[in-house]
Amino acid sequence: MPRSAKPSKRLTEKQRRFVEEYLVDLNATQAAIRAGYSEKTAYSVGFENLRKPEIAKAIEQAQARLARRTDITQERVLQELARIGFSDMADFLSWGPKGVELTASDGLTPDQSACVSEVSETVTQFGGSRRIKLHSKTRALELLGRHLGLYPAQRHEVSGPDGGDIPVETRNAVLERLLMEIAGEGRADGLPNLTQEKIGE
Incomplete structure (x- = not known):
C-alpha cells in the first residue's frame, strides 16, 4: 500500500x-x-x-x-496603480493670469476621482485658499515598474576591513544588517566597519 x-x-x-x-x-x-x-x-x-x-x-x-x-486581484491592484501613475494635474485644475480654478468633482471621471488624496478649503476674513492633493505618481510608477521588471536587479558585495575577508564572527551581523536594509528597517548600529557596494546586474 x-x-x-x-x-x-x-x-x-x-x-x-x-x-x-x-x-x-x-x-x-x-x-x-x-x-x-x-x-x-x-x-x-x-x-x-x-x-x-x-x-x-x-x-x-x-x-x-x-x-x-x-475581490482583490493582481489585475485590480495594477489598474489602480496605473490610474495614479498616469494621472494629469491638468484634469483637476486650470491655471492662468486670472488665477487657479479647481475642476468640480462631478466633472471628474471615476478614474480621475480615484487619484485624489485630499481636498481642503480654508476661509478667513482676508480671503481663503483651496488645495487639492493627488496620490503619489512617483510611488505608483515605481511599483508598476518593479512589477514589470523595468529596474535592474542589484546584488550586495560585502568585504572586511581594507577589502579583506569578513571575519567569521561578524558574518551574522553583516547578514542581519543587509536583511534590515532590504526590509526597510534602516541600518543596525554598532556593527563592524565593513565596506558594502551595490552593483547593478
Whole structure:
C-alpha cells in the first residue's frame, strides 16, 4: 500500500497569532512582538518564522482567503496603480493670469476621482485658499515598474576591513544588517566597519 502523506505540522498558539499579526502590516518583527515574542529576539524570530514551511503556508492561505473576500486581484491592484501613475494635474485644475480654478468633482471621471488624496478649503476674513492633493505618481510608477521588471536587479558585495575577508564572527551581523536594509528597517548600529557596494546586474 502506498504510504499516506505526512501530516503537516500544526502551528502553536503563538505561531497562529504571529500569522494573524503579520497580515496586519506585513512586518515580521512587529508581528512577533504583538504575538508575544520577546522584543530582544523579535527580529530573528520573525525572520525564522517566515522561513518555516508551515507558517509560510498558513500566511499564503490566509492572504488567499482575504483576497477572495475583498475581490482583490493582481489585475485590480495594477489598474489602480496605473490610474495614479498616469494621472494629469491638468484634469483637476486650470491655471492662468486670472488665477487657479479647481475642476468640480462631478466633472471628474471615476478614474480621475480615484487619484485624489485630499481636498481642503480654508476661509478667513482676508480671503481663503483651496488645495487639492493627488496620490503619489512617483510611488505608483515605481511599483508598476518593479512589477514589470523595468529596474535592474542589484546584488550586495560585502568585504572586511581594507577589502579583506569578513571575519567569521561578524558574518551574522553583516547578514542581519543587509536583511534590515532590504526590509526597510534602516541600518543596525554598532556593527563592524565593513565596506558594502551595490552593483547593478
